[in-house]
Structures are given as structure tokens and as C-alpha cells.
Amino acid sequence: MKNWGFKIAKPRIIDLDTANTKAFEELCEKVPSAKRCIMCGACTATCSAANHTSFNFRKCNIMFRRGQFEGLAEELDKCMLCGKCKLVCPRAVNTRAFIYNMRIFLNDLNYKNIK
Amino acid sequence: MNYSHFILPFSIGAIILFVIIIVKFTKWFRLLDRKQKYFIKRNIFTTKTISATIEAFREALIHRNIYKKNPLLGYMHMSLAFGWFLLIVVGKIEASVYSGTFFEEPWLAIFFKYFAREPHNFWGAKFFTFTMDFLLLIILSGLALAIIKRFRSKILGLKKATKHIIYDKIALSALWLIFPLRLLAESSTAALVQNGGFLTGGLGSLFPQQFAQAIELPLWWAYSISLFVFFVSLPFSRYMHIPTEVALIFLRKWGATEGEQYSGLTNFEINSCSRCGICIDACQLNFSANINNVQSVYFIRDTRYNKISDLVANNCLLCGRCTEACPVGLELTQIRQQLRTKTEVPGKHYYDYCKVEPTKNKTDVIYFAGCMTHLTPSIILAMKNIFSAANEKVWFMDEEKGICCGRPRRQQGFVQQSKDLVSKNTKLISSSGAKLLVSSCPICCKSFKEEYALDIEIMHHSEYIKMLIDEKRIKLNKSELNIVFHDPCELGRGLNIYKQPRQVLSKVGKLVNTEFDEKDSLCCGGSLANTIIELDSQLKIRDDVLQILAKDNPDVLATACPLCKKTFTRNYKGKVMDIAEIVSNFLSLQNNSKKEGKKEEEKILISQ
Ligand code: SF4
Ligand code: SF4
Numbered sequence: 001m002k003n004w005g006f007k008i009a010k011p012r013i014i015d016l017d018t019a020n021t022k023a024f025e026e027l028c029e030k031v032p033s034a035k036r037c038i039m040c041g042a043c044t045a046t047c048s049a050a051n052h053t054s055f056n057f058r059k060c061n062i063m064f065r066r067g068q069f070e071g072l073a074e075e076l077d078k079c080m081l082c083g084k085c086k087l088v089c090p091r092a093v094n095t096r097a098f099i100y101n102m103r104i105f106l107n108d109l110n111y112k113n114i115k
Numbered sequence: 116m117n118y119s120h121f122i123l124p125f126s127i128g129a130i131i132l133f134v135i136i137i138v139k140f141t142k143w144f145r146l147l148d149r150k151q152k153y154f155i156k157r158n159i160f161t162t163k164t165i166s167a168t169i170e171a172f173r174e175a176l177i178h179r180n181i182y183k184k185n186p187l188l189g190y191m192h193m194s195l196a197f198g199w200f201l202l203i204v205v206g207k208i209e210a211s212v213y214s215g216t217f218f219e220e221p222w223l224a225i226f227f228k229y230f231a232r233e234p235h236n237f238w239g240a241k242f243f244t245f246t247m248d249f250l251l252l253i254i255l256s257g258l259a260l261a262i263i264k265r266f267r268s269k270i271l272g273l274k275k276a277t278k279h280i281i282y283d284k285i286a287l288s289a290l291w292l293i294f295p296l297r298l299l300a301e302s303s304t305a306a307l308v309q310n311g312g313f314l315t316g317g318l319g320s321l322f323p324q325q326f327a328q329a330i331e332l333p334l335w336w337a338y339s340i341s342l343f344v345f346f347v348s349l350p351f352s353r354y355m356h357i358p359t360e361v362a363l364i365f366l367r368k369w370g371a372t373e374g375e376q377y378s379g380l381t382n383f384e385i386n387s388c389s390r391c392g393i394c395i396d397a398c399q400l401n402f403s404a405n406i407n408n409v410q411s412v413y414f415i416r417d418t419r420y421n422k423i424s425d426l427v428a429n430n431c432l433l434c435g436r437c438t439e440a441c442p443v444g445l446e447l448t449q450i451r452q453q454l455r456t457k458t459e460v461p462g463k464h465y466y467d468y469c470k471v472e473p474t475k476n477k478t479d480v481i482y483f484a485g486c487m488t489h490l491t492p493s494i495i496l497a498m499k500n501i502f503s504a505a506n507e508k509v510w511f512m513d514e515e516k517g518i519c520c521g522r523p524r525r526q527q528g529f530v531q532q533s534k535d536l537v538s539k540n541t542k543l544i545s546s547s548g549a550k551l552l553v554s555s556c557p558i559c560c561k562s563f564k565e566e567y568a569l570d571i572e573i574m575h576h577s578e579y580i581k582m583l584i585d586e587k588r589i590k591l592n593k594s595e596l597n598i599v600f601h602d603p604c605e606l607g608r609g610l611n612i613y614k615q616p617r618q619v620l621s622k623v624g625k626l627v628n629t630e631f632d633e634k635d636s637l638c639c640g641g642s643l644a645n646t647i648i649e650l651d652s653q654l655k656i657r658d659d660v661l662q663i664l665a666k667d668n669p670d671v672l673a674t675a676c677p678l679c680k681k682t683f684t685r686n687y688k689g690k691v692m693d694i695a696e697i698v699s700n701f702l703s704l705q706n707n708s709k710k711e712g713k714k715e716e717e718k719i720l721i722s723q
């Protein structure tokens with residue numbers, strides 16, 4: 001087939017009736033400051049990982065809130081936990097705890113010695 | 116045979132105790148990791164064993180370390196531990212002399228007065244009777260202090276006493292009863308057969324004969340039962356620290372140290388905590404932020420009873436103040452990191468998106484600013500200034516696309532990810548062929564020094580500047596500035612670098628001491644290691660520290676860590692400067708020697 005340079009995008013409908021929005025509530029119990037995020041993107045602008053690749057914490061945050069978990073774990077693994085985002089965040093969101101708790105929520109990764 | 120039924124509880128208790136201890140120790144010993152076992156095998160038949168014996172004596176019995184930190188508390192521990200030990204030893208000798216054989220009934224020493232009813236006139240009887248009474252008195256005095264401590268901890272210089280669990284309470288009650296019961300039991304016997312010393316005999320003489328007759332046997336039973344209860348609850352209570360601490364001293368002397376992973380040694384360590392509570396007073400989360408359930412004593416306790424939660428394990432600044440204070444010398448921050456350890460996926464790589472190309476910059480010196488330093492660009496500027504003043508050719512390794520050193524990942528227990536970052540940076544560093552790496556961030560420095568296997572020298576910039584001054588490669592102008600230096604946790608307690616920054620600062624101004632210097636220094640509160648603490652608590656810690664540091668209104672509050680600087684600047688009216696910035700401001704430029712006088716200096720400071 002001729003390649004016209006166009007693609008058909010996957011449908012990006014978020015069905016809020018079936019989306020897992022409980023996950024975010026659960027996470028907020030561990031990281032209460034997550035609720036304060038105003039999606040300003042300052043964290044992403046300073047991010048050490050984003051300096052190398054397309055990693056975007058703000059986007060991960062939104063995906064998690066909406067229950068779009070596909071590919072999220074791989075994305076979160078890119079973070080180095082360096083902490084720059086936490087220092088620049090105007091809302092004092094505990095970004096690092098947010099990130100690794102999301103990651104633990106998602107699958108295979110967990111504490112080795114804590115039940 | 117000297118036998119009465121009341122010796123049974125004691126004897127059964129003692130047997131149970133020994134069996135449990137042996138089972139536990141064997142289990143933990145088998146869990147030691149390979150490195151630890153290797154060192155033990157290598158050192159067990161050397162003089163290290165002798166020095167361990169001496170140390171065990173000094174620490175487990177005399178509690179020299181507690182004594183040094185708090186004499187009254189030290190006396191309390193010593194009178195109980197050493198007093199009891201002597202009571203057993205002297206009692207054993209007394210019983211052996213009395214019965215004329217070394218192999219008398221094992222319980223005879225414990226219940227000696229009851230069985231040795233005839234007037235004592237064996238060899239040394241007077242001496243023994245006196246000594247045993249004297250030792251009992253010493254123990255009772257320690258016990259009195261212990262009781263006071265429980266209800267009024269302030270008198271013994273402890274702000275907070277540890278909250279206890281049920282096993283502790285049972286064991287503690289039994290322990291408190293043992294010696295008063297022994298005193299009463301011996302006194303009642305002394306009242307009947309006059310075999311007491313100044314204490315037991317004295318007290319016995321107050322007992323009417325009939326009364327003494329009625330209570331003698333019940334008292335000996337009670338004494339024996341209290342021993343039973345203590346012995347049986349000991350392995351499950353905090354008193355397990357008594358035998359474990361001795362074992363730990365030997366293991367350490369033989370060279371076993373805590374590794375990255377939870378091991379048998381961790382078991383020995385967490386069981387060696389006496390729950391003395393000294394670490395509670397050291398912790399800023401307690402005295403500044405009023406968080407009272409996460410301190411090392413509780414963390415260790417919860418770990419020991421398998422009740423540890425991630426909230427407790429993660430709620431710690433890893434500042435190391437408790438490790439510094441702990442009289443048992445437990446590696447508390449290391450154990451905390453072990454508990455944070457996450458599972459690994461074999462063979463997985465996380466940071467392949469960081470393209471590591473061998474660098475074309477072949478220089479002798481690498482400068483690695485660190486992520487945090489990139490948020491305080493004035494430190495980077497100052498370092499550039501210093502490098503150029505010293506005519507140093509450097510490669511600024513993380514100027515454009517830096518990779519994190521890996522320590523934050525490790526502190527949170529992501530060991531595999533951390534190793535991945537380490538290998539990326541290692542490749543970059545070795546491709547440059549440099550001999551020295553200078554970093555502005557103590558966190559990175561610690562990481563490079565301890566987690567990287569680099570064969571080049573690693574320096575924090577304060578060490579590097581000190582070297583430049585010593586080698587006369589830079590010259591500084593002296594001023595009248597009063598400078599307070601805040602030791603960053605990772606630089607001070609973490610890397611034992613206390614002198615260098617002070618030597619550098621005293622070249623440009625006058626150092627003012629504070630209440631908490633060097634090993635006692637406080638954490639700024641900005642530590643990345645704590646992922647639980649909320650902003651308001653963090654600010655409370657910071658403000659308390661600032662109040663202490665700024666007590667004498669110094670002209671400059673100096674620090675050597677970008678994170679400390681960033682934390683402090685947000686709420687300090689005065690000047691907060693990194694040591695590099697101060698040095699950069701006072702560089703004496705050979706061809707521009709006019710910069711003199713305080714006015715000039717102040718101008719520079721303000722324009723910063
Ligand atoms: S900087 Fe803070 S408030 Fe802004 S998007 Fe990031 S987390 Fe949210
Ligand atoms: S901690 Fe992660 S998300 Fe935050 S700046 Fe560092 S790499 Fe980016």
C-alpha cells in the first residue's frame with residue numbers, strides 16, 4: 001500500500017464508567033500531597049530523565065488518575081528519583097513518593113522485606 | 116542433695132532460655148551472607164577473638180558507651196548487668212567453696228542462703244556474705260533508678276522513654292521483682308538461721324520469727340518463679356539484647372559488616388537493640404516535627420516482630436544522627452535501606468535511553484555538579500571561577516545531559532536501578548581517563564566513593580578547594596566576616612569530612628561555633644531520603660535548625676551542599692552561601708590586588 005505519511009490513531013476514548021479511578025484515591029492515602037498537583041509542568045521542565053528522553057511525569061500523573069495504565073510502568077521506570085522535580089514543584093507535591101508508589105501499584109515491583 | 120521443689124521453675128526456665136537462644140543464633144548464623152561468613156572464618160582464630168572478649172566485657176557488662184553519653188544511665192545499666200553478673204560469679208564461687216567441689220548442683224548458687232542453713236564458717240564465708248549483700252545492694256540501687264526512669268525519664272536525662280510492648284512489660288515486671296524478692300527471701304532465711312550479711316541479716320532481724328517461718332518458703336518460690344518468667348520471656352522481649360549484643364560484638368570484631376541486603380547479621384543487629392531510647396532524643400523528627408513512631412527504636416522493634424510497614428521504614432531522613440548516638444553502634448541507616456529494598460527483575464535494564472558515548476574530553480579532572488547543584492547555578496558558577504583561577508583544565512561531565520549518580524534510587528531501595536545508573540556513569544568517567552573527580556554534591560560524593568568501583572580520586576569541592584589552597588594554586592583574601600558552618604549530613608556523618616570545609620572557611624573569615632557542630636550537626640530537613648514527611652514537618656525541622664545556627668547572627672551561613680543551601684535560603688533573612696561561592700568571592704586575583712577592606716567585601720557579597 002502507498003504510504004501517504006498519515007496514520008490512523010488508536011481511539012483515545014476514556015470511558016469514565018469503567019476507568020479505574022480508585023487507584024488514584026488509594027495512592028493519595030500514601031501520598032496525600034498528590035492531590036495538590038495543578039499540572040503546571042514545572043517538574044517536567046526540570047526533569048533529569050526528560051533531558052534524555054520523552055519521559056513526562058505530569059503526563060504519567062494524568063494517565064494514572066484516569067486509570068490509563070497501559071505502558072505506564074515502563075514509562076515510570078525511566079525516572080531516576082533524583083528529586084529535582086520535588087524541589088521545583090510550587091505545590092510541594094511529594095513527586096518521588098508519587099512516582100514509586102504508582103510504580104509499585106502497577107505490577108511486578110514491590111518491597112522485598114516488607115509484607 | 117540440696118534440693119527443694121522451688122528450684123524447678125528456675126531450672127526449667129533456664130533450660131528453655133538456652134534452647135531458644137541456641138536455636139535463634141543458629142538460624143541467624145546460617146542466614147549470614149557469603150562475605151560475612153568468609154570474614155568470620157578468616158578471623159575466628161586470631162587475636163581478634165581476644166579483643167572481642169574484652170570489648171564484650173566492656174560494653175555488655177560495664178556499658179562504657181552509655182556511661183560516656185549519660186553517666187547516670189550508664190550506672191543504671193552497669194549496676195544491673197555487671198552487678199548481676201558478679202552476683203552469679205561470686206555466688207558460684209561461694210557455692211563451690213562451701214560444698215568443696217566445683218560440680219555442686221547448678222542451682223545451689225542461686226538459692227544458696229536457703230540451703231546453706233548452718234552458721235557460715237567455711238573459708239572466706241565472711242567475705243562472701245558481705246560481698247553478696249553488697250552486690251545485691253548495688254543492683255537494687257540500679258533497679259531504683261530504672262523504676263524512676265520508667266515514670267520520670269527526665270531525671271535520667273532522657274526526654275522520652277521508649278513505649279513498650281507486652282513481652283517487654285512481662286519481662287520487665289519479672290526483672291523488677293527478682294531482686295527485691297531475693298532480698299526478702301534471703302532476709303527471711305537469715306531471720307531464722309542467722310546466715311545473713313549487713314543487708315539481708317539487717318533486714319531479717321526486723322522480721323518476727325513466726326512471720327519469717329511463714330513467709331520463707333513462699334518467698335523462695337516467688338523468687339524462683341520470677342526468674343522463670345524472666346527467662347522464658349527474655350527471648351521475645353527487648354532483653355534478648357543481652358545475649359545477642361555479646362554475639363554481635365564477636366561477629367563485628369571478626370569483620371562482618373552490614374551489606375546491601377537483609378542478612379543474618381541484620382537479625383543479630385535488630386535483636387541487639389536494648390530499646391534504651393537514646394535514638395529517640397537524637398531524632399529531629401521527634402524533637403522538631405513531633406513525629407513519634409518512626410524513630411530507629413520503633414523501626415527496629417517493628418522489623419524484629421515482622422510488623423514493619425513501609426510508612427515507618429520510609430519516614431526517616433537517613434541523617435545518621437541516631438546511628439551516631441546509638442550506644443550499641445547499630446548500623447541503623449543501613450538497616451533502614453535494607454528494609455526499603457525492592458524486588459529485582461533479573462537482566463532488566465532501565466536507563467538504556469541514556470546514550471553513553473565515550474567522551475572526547477581527555478582531562479585530568481572531572482567536575483560532576485550533581486542534579487541538585489543544577490538547581491543552585493551560583494554554585495556551578497563559583498566552581499567554574501575557582502577552576503579557572505587555579506588554571507585547572509576540567510571536563511564538566513554533567514553540564515548538558517547529566518545522569519543521576521544513583522544514590523537516590525538506592526536510598527529508596529531500588530538497588531537494581533541504582534546499579535544501572537552507576538554503570539552508565541562509570542563508563543563515562545573511565546572513558547575520560549581522568550585522575551580526579553570533583554563533585555559539589557555530598558550525596559553524589561558518597562555515592563562515587565562507596566558505590567562506584569572507580570580507581571580515581573573522588574573529592575567533594577570543599578576537599579578540592581582545601582587542596583588548591585595547600586598547593587598555593589589559589590590565594591584567598593582574609594576578611595572579618597563571621598561565618599557559621601552547617602555540616603551537611605552526607606558530608607559529615609556520611610563521609611567524615613568535617614575539617615576541610617572549616618579549614619577553608621577560616622582562611623576567609625572567622626568561624627563561629629554552634630551548639631550542634633560536626634558529629635552532632637543537625638539535618639536541614641530537606642533530605643531526599645524521606646518520602647513520607649509532609650511539607651509542614653519539613654519546615655519545622657528547617658526552622659528549628661536555622662534558629663540554632665543563626666543564634667549569634669553570623670554574617671554568612673555557610674554550607675557545602677546544594678540541598679541544604681536551597682532548603683535554608685527559602686526562610687533565612689541573612690546570607691546562605693555554599694563554601695564554593697564564598698571562596699569564589701574572596702579569590703585574590705594576582706593582577707587585581709585592590710580588593711581590600713570590609714566595604715568591598717560586603718559589596719561583593721550583596722551583589723551575589
Ligand atoms: S511541578 Fe508540582 S504542581 Fe506542577 S505539575 Fe509537577 S507535581 Fe504538579
Ligand atoms: S525525580 Fe524523576 S521525575 Fe523527578 S526530576 Fe528526577 S528523574 Fe525527573
Ligand code: SF4
Binds near residue numbers: 444
Ligand atoms: S537503636 Fe540504639 S539507641 Fe536506639 S534504642 Fe536501640 S540501642 Fe538504643
Ligand code: SF4
Binds near residue numbers: 400410431
Ligand atoms: S536517621 Fe535521622 S531521621 Fe532517621 S531515625 Fe535516625 S535520627 Fe531520625
